[in-house]
Amino acid sequence: MAMKKFTCFKQLIHASRIIFLASLMAACGPDDYGETSSGTKKIAPTGVSTEDGSLRTVPFITLRNKTDSSKATEYFGNERNGVHAGNCGLSRTPLEALKPIAEKAPFYVPDDIVKLDTVRELSVEDFWRDLEGTMDGRRPVLYTHGYYISFERGCKRASLFQESLGLTGRFLLFSWPSDGAILNYTRDESDLYWSVAPLAETLTDMIGRFGAGNFDIAAHSLGTRAVILALVQMANGERGNTPLVNQLVLLAPDIDAGVFKQYLPRIRPLVRRITIYVSGNDTPLAFSRQLHGYPRLGESGSHLANLTGVDIIDVSEIPVRYPSGHLYHLYNNIVINDLAQLLNGDKPASQRSNLKRTSENHWRLQQ
Numbered sequence: 366m367a368m369k370k371f372t373c374f375k376q377l378i379h380a381s382r383i384i385f386l387a388s389l390m391a392a393c394g395p396d397d398y399g400e401t402s403s404g405t406k407k408i409a410p411t412g413v414s415t416e417d418g419s420l421r422t423v424p425f426i427t428l429r430n431k432t433d434s435s436k437a438t439e440y441f442g443n444e445r446n447g448v449h450a451g452n453c454g455l456s457r458t459p460l461e462a463l464k465p466i467a468e469k470a471p472f473y474v475p476d477d478i479v480k481l482d483t484v485r486e487l488s489v490e491d492f493w494r495d496l497e498g499t500m501d502g503r504r505p506v507l508y509t510h511g512y513y514i515s516f517e518r519g520c521k522r523a524s525l526f527q528e529s530l531g532l533t534g535r536f537l538l539f540s541w542p543s544d545g546a547i548l549n550y551t552r553d554e555s556d557l558y559w560s561v562a563p564l565a566e567t568l569t570d571m572i573g574r575f576g577a578g579n580f581d582i583a584a585h586s587l588g589t590r591a592v593i594l595a596l597v598q599m600a601n602g603e604r605g606n607t608p609l610v611n612q613l614v615l616l617a618p619d620i621d622a623g624v625f626k627q628y629l630p631r632i633r634p635l636v637r638r639i640t641i642y643v644s645g646n647d648t649p650l651a652f653s654r655q656l657h658g659y660p661r662l663g664e665s666g667s668h669l670a671n672l673t674g675v676d677i678i679d680v681s682e683i684p685v686r687y688p689s690g691h692l693y694h695l696y697n698n699i700v701i702n703d704l705a706q707l708l709n710g711d712k713p714a715s716q717r718s719n720l721k722r723t724s725e726n727h728w729r730l731q732q
Contacts, residue, residue, distance in 0.1 A: 511586025515545025
C-alpha cells in the first residue's frame with residue numbers, strides 16, 4: 366500500500382510538471398523578435414557586414430561548450446564548459462510591408478528578420494580590452510537571460526535590448542548554458558545554479574577592471590536567480606564600504622519572493638540601487654508559482670510588502686504587447702523608455718516620467 370501511494374505521488378509530480386511546461390509552451394508561443402535561423406551561415410571574420418552594412422555586434426561571455434560546427438548558429442552548444450568570450454554579429458533584414466502595421470498594432474508585430482551570422486572568439490583579456498575601448502567613459506552593463514534561451518536566441522534578444530536602450534559600446538551578454546528547450550526547465554535550473562560561481566568570478570573581474578560601483582547589471586527571469594546568488598556569494602568575502610554594483614535591475618524575476626527577502630539584507634549593501642520590475646500579467650511567472658508553490662518576485666501582489674531599500678516598478682497597467690506578458694523589457698516602448706532613464710540617466714524612480722508612487726517604494730508605470 367505504501368509503495369502504491371508513493372508511485373501515485375510520483376505520477377502526480379510528473380503530471381504537474383507536464384502541465385506546467387505545456388502551459389509555458391502555450392504562453393511563450395514561437396520564437397520572438399522576428400527571429401529565424403537558416404542554419405547555413407558559416408563563421409565569419411571580423412569586419413564582415415550585411416548587404417546594407419547593418420551587422421549588429423553583441424559582446425558576450427559564455428559558459429557554453431564549443432561544438433566545432435562551422436555554422437554560427439551552432440558554434441556554441443548547451444553543455445557546461447569553461448569561460449569563452451567574443452562577439453556575435455547579427456544581420457537584420459527589414460520587412461518593409463509590415464512596418465506600417467507594426468507601428469499601429471496594439472500588439473507586437475515583427476517588422477524585420479534577425480539572423481546570427483558571425484561568431485568571433487577572443488581571449489578574455491582581449492575581450493575586456495576591446496570593451497574598455499568602446500565604453501567612452503560610460504559604465505558597462507552586464508545582461509543575462511532567462512530560461513529556454515539558446516546561445517543564438519540569447520544573442521538576438523541581447524541585441525534588441527542593447528539597441529533599444531542605446532547601450533552599444535558598453536554592453537555585454539552573460540550567456541549561461543540554458544538548453545533552449547522549453548521542456549527542460551528543471552535542467553535549466555540546474556545549469557543556472559552551476560553558473561553562479563563563474564558569474565560571481567566575472568563580476569569580481571569587472572570590479573577589478575572598472576572599479577567598485579562602476580558597472581550595472583540587468584537580469585531577466587530565471588537569470589535573476591544566478592545574479593542574486595552570485596551577489597550573496599560575493600557578500601561572504603571581505604570588502605570595503607563602497608558598493609560593488611551601481612544599478613541592479615531585475616526584470617520579471619523568476620525567484621521565490623520569500624527567498625529574495627531573506628537574501629536582501631545581504632545584497633543591499635553591495636548595490637547602490639536595486640530596481641525590480643513586476644507585473645500582474647506575466648503568464649510564465651504565474652505557471653512558475655504553480656510549479657514551485659510560492660509567489661515569484663516578478664509578480665505583483667502582497668508578497669512584495671516589506672521589501673525595503675528597493676524600487677518596485679509595477680507595469681501591470683501597461684498594455685501587453687507580447688502574448689506571454691513576460692518580455693515587456695524588449696517589446697514595450699513605455700517600459701524601454703523607463704529603463705533608458707534608469708540605465709542611461711541613472712535617475713531614481715522619483716525623477717523618471719510616467720511613474721506614479723503608490724507607497725514608499727512602490728511605483729506604477731503608466732502610459
